[in-house]
Amino acid sequence: MASLKDMRVRIASTKATQKITKAMQMVAASKLRRAQTAAEAARPYAEKMDAVISNIATAAAGSPGAPALLAGTGNDQVHLLLVCTGERGLSGAFNSSIVRLARERALSLIAQGKEVKFFCVGRKGYEQLRRQFDKQIVEHLDLKSVRQLGFINAEDIARKVLARFDAGEFDVCTLFYSRFKSVISQIPTAQQIIPLVVEEPAANAGPSTSYEYEPEEDEILTRLLPRNLAVQIFRALLENNASFYGAQMSAMDNATRNAGDMIRKQTLIYNRTRQAQITKELIEIISGAEAL
């Protein structure tokens, strides 16, 4: 049985841990707010981009001269999985749920006889995937030194992906990230970005506006498609960032609550032991006095 002193030390250390998790929760909450605002600020741009692209792309998709980013390379033998995860842990199942989704997809693709390559953004995903797919990871990018996610980071990633696509290293690219639904719910998502999946405009939307194009339609499209890639990646990174803090906040909230429970239980045992010891000492004194 642990001595009273040992128990006191244990309670004190649990309290210290609770203070840390509590502080982390509050930091995550305030960072979450900032990440959420950033994600919301990026939304109008991405939405407009989607609208314009789908407008032009539906017209161009059928034509034989459509760019490869839109029409694909004609086969789907080699898949690139662009896996975006966080840089840090202590965020519940955030990183592992993204990795799990990517891993399942990779295994099913391999079972179909396809070739799979990985591009990892973020340390945590890289570390988890490295165990199983070390040879398939073609590139790994750390965002640890980035304090404020900027569009430049997304452009950087997009450029690297495009360079590999132009070199013919893969046919299909899928982006994995965690979509931020709410603080308690983040949904790991797979989104195909090359070739681009254009949503069919709703049938009841009426005739779409016929635009004049300056310069020509296909030239705009060739400018726009690489750009759109960067925008999609940027959006994924921002959503991921918000999801990360959301997940961390609820994980730390849980940890704080668990620490509270532990402290209560330990204090109860401590007090019981203390009383038992006092009682024992009293009995010893009394029986000692009686013996005289």
Add this chain to the structure above:
Amino acid sequence: MATFHFDLVSPEKLAFSGEVDQVDVPGVEGDFGVLAGHAPVVAAVRPGILTITSGGTHQKIIVLGGLAEVSEKGLTVLADVAISTQELDRTQFAETIAEMEAKLAEKEGSELDHAIERLDHFKSIEHQISTTAMH
């Protein structure tokens, strides 16, 4: 004067949104002004200065490439970067230009052409800013 709705969005934020009289956009194939009731157009934007006129006041915003879309709902400019002329850090801008010049030597073929074109646009922006500042 009839006004129309204008949104200027960059990936990081909504830089401008509101009713305006006129917007002059630096298009790839030349500057063009947009007034209320303009025909639907999708145009690529080159790095340059975008002028917003509303209620007699002018506001100049530097855009570094992007896309402009005019529809019956108004004008939307998707800018790669949008900074107002007051906010621009001129020394940093000059540094960017110097950096671009230095990188020219590494490039070749059509990439070189693009780089030179982009550099020219940047220089003309710098020129315009410095001349307007003297008034």
